[in-house]
Amino acid sequence: MKVTFPHMGNLWICLEAMLEYLGVETVVPPPSTKKTLSLGSKHAPEFACMPLKLNLGNFMEASDLGADTILMAGGCGPCRFGYYAQVEYEILCDLGYRYSLVVMEPPERHISEFLARIRQITGNRSWLEVIRGIKFGYQKARAVDGLEMTAMRLRPREIDPGSTDAALSAALEEIAGARRPEDLPPAIGRAREIMGGVPVEDRPVIRVGLVGEIYTVLEPFANLEIEKKLGRLGVEVDRSIYLSEWINDHLFMGLIRGMRSSSLYKKSASPYLRHFVGGHGLETMGGAVYYNSLGYDGVIQILPFTCMPEIVAQSILPGFSRDTGMPVITLISDEQSGDAGLQTRIEAFVDLLAEKKRRKEWSA
Amino acid sequence: MIGFLGLDVGSVSTNLVLLNEEGRVLKSVYLRTSGRPIAALQKGLRQLCGLLPAKTAIRGVGATGSGRHLAGIIAGADVVKNEITSHAAAAYRLVPGVRTVLEIGGQDSKIIIIRNGVVVDFAMNTVCAAGTGSFLDQQAARLNIKIEDFGKAALKSAAPVRIAGRCAVFAESDMIHKQQMGYDLPDILAGLCEALVRNYLNNVGKGKDISDPVVFQGGVAANQGMKAAFERALQTEVIIPPHFDVMGAVGAAMLARDYVSRGIPTKFKGFGAAETDFRAGSFECDGCPNLCEVVEIKEEGRVIARWGDRCGRWSIRVAREKIS
DSSP states (O other): OEEEOOOOTTHHHHHHHHHHHTTOEEOOOOOOOHHHHHHHHHHSOTTSOHHHHHHHHHHHHHHHTTOOEEEEEOOOSSSGGGGHHHHHHHHHHHTTOOOEEEEEOOOSSOHHHHHHHHHHHHTTOOHHHHHHHHHHHHHHHHHHHHHHHHHHHHGGGBSSTTHHHHHHHHHHHHHHHOOSGGGHHHHHHHHHHHHHTSOBOOOOOEEEEEEEOHHHHHOTTTTTTHHHHHHHTTEEEEESOOHHHHIIIIISTTOSOSSOOHHHHHHHHTTTOOSOOSTTHHHHHHHHHHHHHTTOSEEEEEEETTOHHHHHHHHHHHHHHHHHOOOEEEEEEOTTOOHHHHHHHHHHHHHHHHHHHHHHHHHO | OEEEEEEEEOSSEEEEEEEETTSOEEEEEEEEOTTOHHHHHHHHHHHHHHHOOTTOEEEEEEEESTTHHHHHHHHTOSEEOOHHHHHHHHHHHHSTTOOEEEEEOSSOEEEEEEETTEEEEEEEOOSOOTTSHHHHHHHHHHTTOOHHHHHHHHHTOSSOOOOOOSSHHHHHHHHHHHHHHTOOHHHHHHHHHHHHHHHHHHHTTTTOOOOSSEEEESGGGGOHHHHHHHHHHHTSOEEOOTTGGGHHHHHHHHHHHHHHTTTOOOOOOOGGGGTSOEEEEEEEOOSSTTOOEEEEEEETTEEEEEEOOSSSSSOOOOOOOOOO
16 A cells, blocks of 8 residues: 655645654655646646645656555535545546545544544554554644744845745755654754754844635645745745644644634634634634734735635625725635736735835834 | 836836936837837837937836836846836826726736825736727727727717626627627727726726726726726726826836935946847756746846746846835
């Protein structure tokens, strides 16, 4: 059995760690590229959203590397994603790929359901080992998130353009390279050291909260590297969703306390939206309110074209913006989106935020 | 005399303007880009050079439009700004108190909401270019009327025909159908203007607080039929500012003037840039499966800029724009 899974930002680092710890042979798909997207778009339904197309491309490319089992997330609810595992699997079957499919549905009642599904992959390892494996993967997710947060803080302040991103990829390699749980703490130490070596200067920055659909928020290929682009324009970014928070919320059912969680967003969204609308629509709305309460300068919503839950949030955001004076922009990404269009919009948005901030400081 | 240059290299037109020290527009040049931005820009520089008042010293240059980075490299711009910021800068300086800017260019359309001289909201067309200048051009050509006469003809209509404006291709089918039904040309043209305005307000203008005074600029503002259709739809007067067709360039020049006023010397390469040999080429990088198409700009055979690569392997690092 050679297990593969779709890419979503740096998710691969923690999944690979978890699976290899448990002795499961793993095939990480090549990073998502234009080739991945064209493979996926060719065989996916036109009207499906971009994540489906990229997942499909990832699986096709992983198959070339020998993968034979797909580990995929599922879900239930208004978002179509809940059915993507099955749809992708059917498309792959039609194309003649020989895969078997294991879907990780979020536990409906108890974490034991989730553990039972893990066993499908891990066979007869002891429960203790399985739990240790999950813990190892989760600790890597925390480490990765920490490094990404550092990078988002450094980018607008770096003296030498591009040095943060070079440091970030070197630091992530350290984390990815830790084979055993005991290797992880020293690897984290080295990674932090690498990030600490980026020369920065104290500059006034603009703070922007990135909200939206999880895949487009987390996957740089899907959002055309918006964090990097914003960073280079002097913007410090925070995103409403991090990998480790998502794992805690959806797979551990919030077992780990003291973390920012979706209940925070649910609470802050309540003046505007009080229902689950599928996907991350509620989190998007709550995130916007949350960033406003923290005094951020602007909010950027990002979603894949045709994403229903985010369209719900998108239609509420102008009202929020009117009430609070918080500038909000919505960016839609799909396989047709161009880099130039995104660049123009974010440059204009950053100009707007900078001017607004300058006026506010004058009048203060 | 001291002057400031604004360059707007767009998908359809390339515009250049010369401002004096007070920010007044002295000269402007409007050219078709015709898919060759470097040649268009150089031609524009040559023409503008011929129009210059004696002893003009260019103290600052601003570039905007989809070809702004290219224009910035070729002419040596002090400020390279996106179209939205440039258009807004021109609008609120030429029409003080403006609150809404409608802008329709060759292939894009935008709405900019301004309050107290600050951009507070904006939107650009995303997945559809129905209703932009290129489409009007194409329809005028198909109906065999000059684009300059389009607006005048539309104004003659007393009863505009309803045309489906959701999609440019279907709008065309619908227009052909209406022609074959025997409707009058002015009624069809006026109907098309209304359809495009409807499309604009439903897509680009959706959810935006459109309030007086409203300014309409960009190449399409030359079309009187479009102005009238906007006025009917918005129930308010729509102002067409002077230099409406070169507003992007005007804004870029004004931003350049602000920038160099802090005592920063200009990077302008001089009008000689019109005669220098610039070449743009591209190649596909094979460093990873993403196969980025890297663009390379050469000046007299020497590489002066590269872009288009995702990882930064090829691009010569361009100094970051600092926030001031």
